[in-house]
Amino acid sequence: MTTTTTYKAWELKSFSLQDVAATAREESRLEPHQVRIAVKAVSLNFRDLLVARGHYNPKLPLPVVPLSDGAGEVVAVGDLVSKFKKGDRVMPNFMPDWIAGEVSPDAAKTALGGFVDGMLREQATFNESALVHIPPHLSYEEAATLPCAALTAWSALMVNGALKPGETVLTMGSGGVSIFALQLAKAAGARVIATSGANEKLKRLKELGADTLINYKEHPNWDELVLEATGGSGVDHVVEVGGAGTLERSMKAARMNGHVSVIGVLDGISGSLNAIALIMKSLRLQGVFVGSRSRFEDMNKAISLHGIKPVVGKVFAADEITEALSYMASGQHFGKIVLKL
Ligand SMILES: NC(=O)c1ccc[n+]([C@@H]2O[C@H](COP(=O)([O-])OP(=O)(O)OC[C@H]3O[C@@H](n4cnc5c(N)ncnc54)[C@H](OP(=O)(O)O)[C@@H]3O)[C@@H](O)[C@H]2O)c1
Known part of the structure; x- marks a missing residue:
């Protein structure tokens, strides 16, 4: 039987x-x-x-x-x-x-x-x-x-973005993808500008290494503060998790020739796109869909080496x-x- x-x-x-x-x-x-x-x-x-x-x-x-x-x-x-x-x-x-x-x-x-x-x-x-x-x-x-949130942040910054030490990364909010992006960017020697809608959460992002903090609810024009914090030039990489509701400001916050990883839809799925802004700033808008097993293995080596928790x-x-x-x-x-x- x-x-x-x-x-x-x-x-x-x-x-x-x-x-x-x-x-x-x-x-x-x-x-x-x-x-x-x-x-x-x-x-x-x-x-x-x-x-x-x-x-x-x-x-x-x-x-x-x-x-x-x-x-x-x-x-x-x-x-x-x-x-x-x-x-x-x-x-x-x-x-x-x-x-x-x-x-x-x-x-x-x-x-x-x-x-x-x-x-x-x-x-x-x-x-x-x-x-x-x-x-x-x-x-x-x-x-x-790790499998979705961390690997997505890794694909965005390390694979597509080829992040270099000294570059500046903008992260949005304190969710899974954004915090992994912050941790990976800091481990790679980058500067991080982090946003959140809550000051209490911003404090915790600072403890994790965020260099500049912006409350996007108190400052709906947060892209202007990002430009101010980068001497007017904008960031090298945006980890864009808001989608339709935030993409335009993310593009404004990026530097000329900058890289915007289009990852999330927290603030809307579809909307209009300012093609002129995209063209005139020579931006690279790159969709990200998590990552391969081989990237996962690469990321785990970095997580182990840097003791990222x-x-x-x-x-x-x-x-x-x-x-x-x-x-x-x-x-x-x-x-x-x-x-x-
Ligand atoms: N493409 C891919 O492969 C991929 C992979 C993973 C996730 N995603 C997408 O990425 C997005 C984030 O995913 P997640 O799992 O990390 O989400 P999550 O952990 O639920 O993060 C949500 C947090 O994002 C922040 N937030 C919400 N609306 C915002 C806005 N308008 N501007 C800035 N921050 C905002 C809030 O943080 P505060 O309270 O601090 O403001 C909120 O707590 C989702 O749309 C998800 O579908 C895509």
Whole structure:
């Protein structure tokens, strides 16, 4: 008689923050190149809020296991697995099929917690090519914050931006991507101008190394303050997470020939674009979609070398997923929101 082992997974049943429920799933057979992990911690990204509300893609087939980011311990490996062994601490790449080079349409479809089941489950199985080792100085809770937010900041600044020591970076707000951008930029010897809508959060950004602070709510014309802080020239790199509502000011805050990483939609998805400003400043506007496994490995080397610790603002239990999503929606958080399994 064969026995089937089940594990607990949480499924988004309909597009509502309230409709995520635990369910039992059957363990699949392990293929030769596969690695099974016991998920120990997961983290939230703003994307998870968009997915849960049906704003990411209203045609997304449901139910789906939400959340792209997680970290866990290897509990079983297939016969042909060579890179990992039982007991290893690992994280899957945001897009398991994006190994190196440029992103492809097929790899983009494998993004976890979208069309493919995500990490809010006790157990997950991946091809070994999707996994990376956790930097030794990080806990599971800290590691679970890296796959999307940190790698996006890395792609923006280190890969596309080829950031150099002495350059100036503008970060916006105190969410996951922005705080990782601040930490990575400081480790690389850059100057950081950080904004936030709350003075209390600005204090904490200063403690993390931000050189110049701007409250974008008190100063709606924050781009002018950025220009003032850079002697009128503007910053080398903008980590643009606001989208339609902030892009024009971000372009004004960038220097001539500057680099604007278009990453987020916190303040709107579509709007008008001032083509003349873009042309006359010879700006480089570059969309960013997280990163490859090889970039993830490169980033982890830098995180280990510099002892960078992700900022975990609040930890919930996995069963509190609705509360965690609502907390993110409230905008009270600083850094990352983590759930423990
Ligand atoms: N393209 C990609 O690959 C990629 C990857 C990751 C994330 N994203 C996107 O990037 C954005 C940020 O994601 P996240 O997960 O880091 O979000 P998050 O952790 O939820 O960050 C939200 C924070 O951003 C700040 N904020 C909100 N509106 C703002 C505005 N108008 N101007 C400046 N700051 C503002 C607020 O910080 P304060 O309270 O300090 O003001 C807020 O707490 C989202 O749109 C997400 O979808 C894209």
